[in-house]
């Protein structure tokens with residue numbers, strides 16, 4: 001049992017007998033219940049309304065939003081609904097101590113994930129970043145947290161899967177190199193970028209999955225390649241959704257997309273998404289395919305004329321460049337990691353935003369694939385540097401390629 005002092009009896013009385021406190025990643029309310037002092041979760045499990053505004057009577061607290069009632073000793077819901085967690089409390093003299101050092105339940109993790117989604121929907125970058133950190137601190141796995149961000153991007157972006165999906169997937173791969181704290185910080189930046197870019201975006205309507213008749217004559221790869229070649233974004237999304245639903249493997253789908261999407265940032269993002277869990281793959285891959293075909297329709301190429309490109313078109317191009325640099329043998333001409341550094345440095349100045357940061361992280365990921373110790377050291381420095389200094393430190397990567 002790890003008791004920690006959270007408030008004094010005087011503070012509890014001054015708050016009217018219901019006092020909100022934070023212990024590590026947990027938000028609680030300390031409640032005066034007659035002779036006793038209790039502690040339960042602060043957020044109502046219904047819609048997360050804060051219970052410090054609730055009414056306390058006869059050993060129970062009532063949520064002011066929709067009236068769910070909870071027993072203060074056990075946390076059990078006395079109306080129809082989910083339970084709260086109740087914590088062990090001890091009063092020593094004037095000090096209230098609470099033991100909140102307990103593993104999170106699945107319900108707690110789901111609630112924390114919902115509150116993250118709420119921050120994304122509200123378009124509040126710093127809140128989204130804090131909520132990712134809290135979710136991870138509660139014990140959610142990095143892969144689940146990253147998958148949640150990728151799925152949100154896939155279900156809300158109307159131009160295909162974007163930069164953040166690649167970075168979120170990369171964070172999972174990078175965790176063993178940059179440590180849990182580093183990974184948590186990077187994923188927080190990804191969440192901020194998603195909130196910023198998709199602020200108040202309505203959920204997109206996914207294409208209906210195609211049936212196997214759509215590819216039975218030409219075969220999977222040729223049918224997909226044809227859809228990409230013709231820039232048929234919706235058709236491509238529908239085909240991929242149908243193929244995955246009918247048991248076609250992810251690798252086969254990626255091979256089908258590759259011939260006409262070579263060098264596309266969308267392809268690089270799709271490959272990253274494919275490394276995540278199965279649910280995320282099924283949500284994300286069709287959307288990535290939509291983006292690949294849409295790119296083809298817009299005739300954006302592999303690093304198109306950097307000199308004339310505006311920042312918006314430069315961002316995806318840079319991502320294409322750096323992710324391809326880190327990528328596997330899909331026939332892409334693989335540039336060295338220093339090309340990735342140059343591409344990222346080009347956008348670092350004009351794009352000091354969360355999104356620009358996401359791109360720089362992708363660049364860093366590419367550089368991490370280098371065998372050169374100096375590059376790896378510089379990238380690690382970059383990843384562990386405070387955010388506003390990162391754009392400067394990125395430029396401290398070696399200026400010339402190894403011999």
Ligand code: FES
Pocket residue numbers: 044045046047048049063064065066067068
């Ligand atoms: S939010 Fe508490 S009852 Fe609805």
